[in-house]
Amino acid sequence: MLGPNPDALYPHEAISSLVFIKNCVKNPNIIVGNYSYYDDPENPERFEEHVEHLYDFLSDKLIIGKFCAIAKGIRFIMNGANHRMDSATTYPFNILGHGLEKATPSLVDLPFKGDTVIGNDVWIGQEVTIMPGITVGDGAIIAANSVLTKDVSPYTIVGGNPASLIRARFSEEIIAYLLELKWWDFPPEKIWRNLDVLCDTDLTLEKLQQMK
Template identity: 65%
Template sequence: MQYGPNPNALHPNEAIKSICYIKNVITRPNIFVGDYTYYDDINGAERFEEHVTHHYEFIGDKLIIGKFCAIAKGIEFVMNGANHRMNSVTTYPFNIMGGGWEKATPALEDLPLKGDTVIGNDVWIGQNVTIMPGVHIGDGAIIAANSVVAKDIPAYHIAGGNPCRILKKRFDDDLIEHLLTIKWWDWPAKEIFDHLEILCSGDLKRVLEINPLLK
C-alpha cells in the first residue's frame, strides 16, 4: 500500500508541474533540504538554486531546510557572500573587479558573516520573501508574503513585514511544546498517513491526544 507521494520524485503530482520537491534538484554541496519540502513556481520550480544567491563554497555557510516546508515563488535566500566589509572606510568590493585591485581582498574574518541559514520543519513561506544571511526560522512558523526576514523567528509563530516582525503565536505554549515533542515530520510515512486527519484537523485538542513517544 502507498502511504503518500514518493519523496524522491521531482514532481510529487505529475499534474502540477509548478511544484517540485527541492531536495531532488539540489546540486550544491552546501544546501541541505529534507523530504517533502517543495518549491512552487510556474516559471520553473526546478531552478530553485537560482533563488539562493551569493552562496560561495569558500565561505562555508550552509542553507539547511527541514522537511514538509512549503515555499512559494519569488523566494530569495541571500547568503553570506553578499556581505561587504564594514570595518574600513569604504564598503566597495575592489577585489572582485580585478585590474590589480585584487590586492584589497579582505580576509574572511573581516566580513560580517552571519553563519548558516536554517529553516525548520513544516514552515510555510509566502510569495516574494527575502531571507537574509544567518536567519533561523523555527518549526511550524509562517512567513507572510513580501517579507524581508533579517532576524530569527521562533517555532509556531506568524511573522511578516519589511523588516519582518513577529505578529502572533499560532498556538498556545502547551500545544507548541507538544508539537515540538512529537515531531510528526520525523514519523515513518505510514504513521503520518494514519494520523493525517488529526494533523489536518482544526480540532487542536485531538493533536494533544497523540502519544509523544510515537516515532
C-alpha cells in the same frame, strides 16, 4: 504506495509548478529534508538560483527541514553577499581587477552570520527574502513579501519589512507538545494515518495526544 514518492522530482504528475526541492538541487551546501517543496509556475526546478551568493570558500549552508512549503520568488541571501563594514568604505574594489586585487579583504574582515536554517513544517509565502544566518523555527509561517533580518520562533507568524511578530499560532502548551512530538519524523504510514488530527482546524492538546 500511500502518498507521493519522496524521491520524485514532481510529486504530483498533474502539477508542473511544484517540485520536491531535495531532488532538484546539486550544491552539497544546500541540504533539504523529505517532502519540502518549491512552487513556482516559472521553472521550479531552478530553485537553486534563488540561493544567492553561496560560495564554496565560505562554507556556509542552507538547511531546510521536512514538509516545508515555499512559494515562488523566495530569495535566500547567503554570506557571500556581505561587504566589510569596519573600513572607511564598503566598496569591493578587488572584484574589479586591474590591479585593485590588492584591496581583497581577508575572510575575517567580512561579516559572517553562519548557516541559514529553516525548520520543519515551515510555510514561506511569495516573494520572501531571507538574510544570511537566519534560523526559522519549526511550524513558523512567513507572510508574503517579508524580509527576514532576525530569527523566527517556532509556531509563530511573522510578516513585514523587516519582518516582525504577528502572533503565535497556538497556546504555549500545544507548541511545546508539537516541538516534542516532531510529527515530521514519523514514518510516512503513521503520518498518513493521523492526517485527520494533523489537519484539524480545531486543534487541541487532547487530540494530539490521541495520535497513534
